[in-house]
Amino acid sequence: MDLVKYAPVGQYLPRNSPLHRLDPRTKILATMALAVVLFLLRAMAGLGLFAVASLALLVLGQIPLGYALRGLRPVIFLLLLTVVLNAFFGSGGSEARTLFVLGPLVATEEGLRTGLFVGARLLLLVTITSLLTFTTSSVELADGLEWLLRPLRRVGLPGHEIAMMMTIALRFIPTLLEETERIMKAQTARGAEFGQGNIVRRAQALVPVLVPLLLSAIRRSEELALAMEARCYSSSAPRTRMKELRWGLGDAVAGVLVVAASALLVSVR
Amino acid sequence: MRQPFIEVTDLRYTYHPHTPQAVVALDGLSLSIGRGEYVGIVGGNGSGKSTLAKHFNALLLPASGRVIVGGQDTRDRSATLAIRRRVGMVFQNPDNQLVATVVDEDVAFGPENLGLPSPLIRERVDRALATVGMTAYRRHAPHLLSGGQKQRVAIAGVLAMHPECLILDEATTMLDPEGRAEVLATVRTLHRDEGMTIVAISHTLEDLADAERIVALDAGRIVLDGPTGQVFDQLSRSPLARIHAPPMARLAHWLRQDGVPLPPGLFTVEALVSALAALAGRDGASHA
Numbered sequence: 001m002d003l004v005k006y007a008p009v010g011q012y013l014p015r016n017s018p019l020h021r022l023d024p025r026t027k028i029l030a031t032m033a034l035a036v037v038l039f040l041l042r043a044m045a046g047l048g049l050f051a052v053a054s055l056a057l058l059v060l061g062q063i064p065l066g067y068a069l070r071g072l073r074p075v076i077f078l079l080l081l082t083v084v085l086n087a088f089f090g091s092g093g094s095e096a097r098t099l100f101v102l103g104p105l106v107a108t109e110e111g112l113r114t115g116l117f118v119g120a121r122l123l124l125l126v127t128i129t130s131l132l133t134f135t136t137s138s139v140e141l142a143d144g145l146e147w148l149l150r151p152l153r154r155v156g157l158p159g160h161e162i163a164m165m166m167t168i169a170l171r172f173i174p175t176l177l178e179e180t181e182r183i184m185k186a187q188t189a190r191g192a193e194f195g196q197g198n199i200v201r202r203a204q205a206l207v208p209v210l211v212p213l214l215l216s217a218i219r220r221s222e223e224l225a226l227a228m229e230a231r232c233y234s235s236s237a238p239r240t241r242m243k244e245l246r247w248g249l250g251d252a253v254a255g256v257l258v259v260a261a262s263a264l265l266v267s268v269r
Numbered sequence: 270m271r272q273p274f275i276e277v278t279d280l281r282y283t284y285h286p287h288t289p290q291a292v293v294a295l296d297g298l299s300l301s302i303g304r305g306e307y308v309g310i311v312g313g314n315g316s317g318k319s320t321l322a323k324h325f326n327a328l329l330l331p332a333s334g335r336v337i338v339g340g341q342d343t344r345d346r347s348a349t350l351a352i353r354r355r356v357g358m359v360f361q362n363p364d365n366q367l368v369a370t371v372v373d374e375d376v377a378f379g380p381e382n383l384g385l386p387s388p389l390i391r392e393r394v395d396r397a398l399a400t401v402g403m404t405a406y407r408r409h410a411p412h413l414l415s416g417g418q419k420q421r422v423a424i425a426g427v428l429a430m431h432p433e434c435l436i437l438d439e440a441t442t443m444l445d446p447e448g449r450a451e452v453l454a455t456v457r458t459l460h461r462d463e464g465m466t467i468v469a470i471s472h473t474l475e476d477l478a479d480a481e482r483i484v485a486l487d488a489g490r491i492v493l494d495g496p497t498g499q500v501f502d503q504l505s506r507s508p509l510a511r512i513h514a515p516p517m518a519r520l521a522h523w524l525r526q527d528g529v530p531l532p533p534g535l536f537t538v539e540a541l542v543s544a545l546a547a548l549a550g551r552d553g554a555s556h557a
Binding site for chain 2 (some may be wrong): 139171233
């Protein structure tokens, strides 16, 4: 099992596509706008259009479809849960048509439809947010976020610190996944069994993985803090950027396109 | 004698002072490191070598005594950033010192902290990556590189701040032989071509073979200090504080004990081979 390849969550994919070249602020704002639009949609037709647009963006961003699909794997469980729960307990009212009965549970057609709709919406939400992290490096993302959070500094929100924490979190996802894998192998070698028994047994089996992982993460954070200090980092001193934030023509075009697409989608609903 | 760059006078440092867990890490240590010198610091676990290194760039401040770096006292808070810029440090675990998810953005971290203008940062990043031979990987994700490559990126990150001195705190310990050779070659070039002051800390003497001078620590004190060949010869005669000479120095010592007239200061395979070849050539000539 290779966790790092299994779940490329939030992993930047260096390319030179038009999406990669956009200003990170444009991409963050566009993602936020599209997420809102996604929740305004009421019909499957709207979701269908949205899916087509997302696919087009993946192609434009030179993201291999297989890679994007692998990024969806971690949410599959959540997705199935959404569909199943909605099928059984979803809205339908008294005139809901029964699909099948499972003991005390009744699956309705309306419920299943709602489930599929909510599931598809979740899938598309993950897709467009992954699109942001696939095409924007953690540093760019942090710079953009810091800029967007700037107005909130007045009410005491530490924008720079939040952005720096996010950069580091993204940087350490693959490192900690690798470490999890190593610890799981070490515990397997000592007779631990994962993925066996009932759900309580499985959860218990994870304790000997999570404790060392947490301890090592704390040790890593201490070392990282020291290394950052050694490289003259201080959250109060003024920093500059190698890649300065700059709105360009591409950002204007992207902005217009996102607004137009959002308007179109919302009118279709 | 070269002009001193780092001057340590009667340095004492205790972890967790005034508690039952108090550990004296440095116990009245004095040391002077010259500008452009390549010094290896060796010692076992708990000898205080890492604690000493962290005093060179003001990550730790002396409990008593003084550390002067390039004329600046490390206890002077206003000089801390200037000292850290002048004295760069590479740590043991390459994963725990890389900040960004793309190589060139990580190298830019230091210069960005210094507040340099954007075009200058880019220029320095390009040069630093070229110096360590990692230009081809500039847009790669660090977590996909080998250990030696990650450590070279970490060195580039330090070089981009234009330091005068590079400290390697066990920087080769976690690497495989290939990665170790890559890093040592990079450091050798920096010392030879750029005249950079190098302080390499290790518990493996083989990794310090490039140093001009070896300082051996035990229990927070200096127990040996001298030119590399001399220190290795002495260690091969009598190991000190669990520090053993590298295999080639010991082999040369055994050969001398058996009556082979080898010159002193041999500790690499190449040096020993050429010394033996020279002896063989001379004997061959005298027999003819």
